[in-house]
Every structure is written in structure tokens, then in C-alpha cells.
Amino acid sequence: MKMKPIHVALCLLVLISVGCTPDPKSGKGFTLPEGDIQRGQQTFATLHCQACxxxxxxxxxxxESSADQKMVALGGAKTKVQTYGDLVTSIINPSHRFATGYAEEEVATDGESKMRRYNNEMTVQQLIDLVAFLESHYSVIQYDQTRYVPFHF
Known part of the structure; x- marks a missing residue:
């Protein structure tokens, strides 16, 4: 039995639409209200984030911090955008991904981030403001494409 092109197209359309359905645990569509940068800076200091x-x-x-405490730098020019979701996740689930550019033993112990969990002591408003503050201190380095130079033999 030969399938007609319309049946093939419909089957492909169904497969594509099923493949595009977001995972129920996806953060797609999740956003928090705008935060206040000044209050976020105050939250950073209040929670003593500057210790690390x-x-x-x-x-x-x-x-005061322990002698073996590695200071993790936040903000500055990056080649990749630090998304809102990246920052929120880093704060509420610091073991999700460790800071890049550091040896794991500097930022983690036994596979868990050394960063204290603030989930039971930080309000949602503090989280929103803290993320706004951090976002304001990141910038993206524009990728400088090199010109293609053909190689001649």
C-alpha cells in the first residue's frame, strides 16, 4: 500500500508538533515581575553575598571569610548572555551548575555547591530584586567574526 503525499505530510506534522511540546517541568513561560536594582544591591549586602x-x-x-574561600566574580563582559533563568536558578539551586572558570573543589564539596541555600530565608521580592541587580552588571561581548581567507596551495 502506497501512502499519499498528504498522509506523509500529516504524519510529519503530528510528529513535529509532539516533539515541540514543552516538558511539563519546563520553565518556559515563567517570569517574575520587574525588580528594583537598588533594593537588589541592598539584598546582596544584607544576605552577605559579598563574603563569597x-x-x-x-x-x-x-x-570576614575563611582563608580557603574562593571569591566568585559576578557581572562583567561575557561571551554568552546570562539569562534571567540562569541567574534565578543559580540563586535558588546553586548545585544545578557550578561557576565556570574555577576548579570544582573551589566552589563545591562532594558534588554540592559551597553556596549557602537561601530559599528559606529570602523573600520572593528579594530574589526578584537581586536578579535585577545582577542582570544590570552583565554585558555581552559581541562576537568578532574573522574574515574568511581562502587557503591557496
Whole structure:
């Protein structure tokens, strides 16, 4: 039995639409209200984030930290956009992905982030403001495409 082109097209359309359905646990469509950058900077200081983090272009009062504590730099120019979702996830689930550019033992112990979990002490508003503050200190380095130069033998 030969399938007609219309049947093949319909089958492909069904397969494509099923493949495009988001996972029920997907964050697609999830957003929080706009945050306040100034309040976010205050939250950063209130939660003593500066004990383990620096933020490009911002100076905080110095806090005591252990001698083996590696300071993790936040903000600055990056080649990849630090998305809203990346920042929220890094704050509420720090073991999801470890800071790049650091040896794992500097930022994790036994596969868990050294970052304290703030989920039971941070309000949603503080999270929203903190993310707004952090977002404001990232910029993206534009990719500089090199010109193609043909190789001649």
C-alpha cells in the first residue's frame, strides 16, 4: 500500500508538533515581575553575598571569610548572555551548575555547591530584586567574526 503525499505530510506534522511540546517541568513561560536594582544591591549586602562573591563595578563592605574561600566574580563582559533563568536558578539551586572558570573543589564539596541555600530565608521580592541587580552588571561581548581567507596551495 502506497501512502499519499498528504498522509506523509500529516504524519510529519503530528510528529513535529509532539516533539515541540514543552516538558511539563519546563520553565518556559515563567517570569517574575520587574525588580528594583537598588533594593537588589541592598539584598546582596544584607544576605552577605559579598563574603563569597564580587560584582563587577560595585564595592561592598568587606566581610570576614575563611582563608580557603574562593571569591566568585559576578557581572562583567561575557561571551554568552546570562539569562534571567540562569541567574534565578543559580540563586535558588546553586548545585544545578557550578561557576565556570574555577576548579570544582573551589566552589563545591562532594558534588554540592559551597553556596549557602537561601530559599528559606529570602523573600520572593528579594530574589526578584537581586536578579535585577545582577542582570544590570552583565554585558555581552559581541562576537568578532574573522574574515574568511581562502587557503591557496
Amino acid at each position: 562573591h564580587t560584582v563587577k563595578g560595585v564595592t561592598f563592605d568587606t566581610l
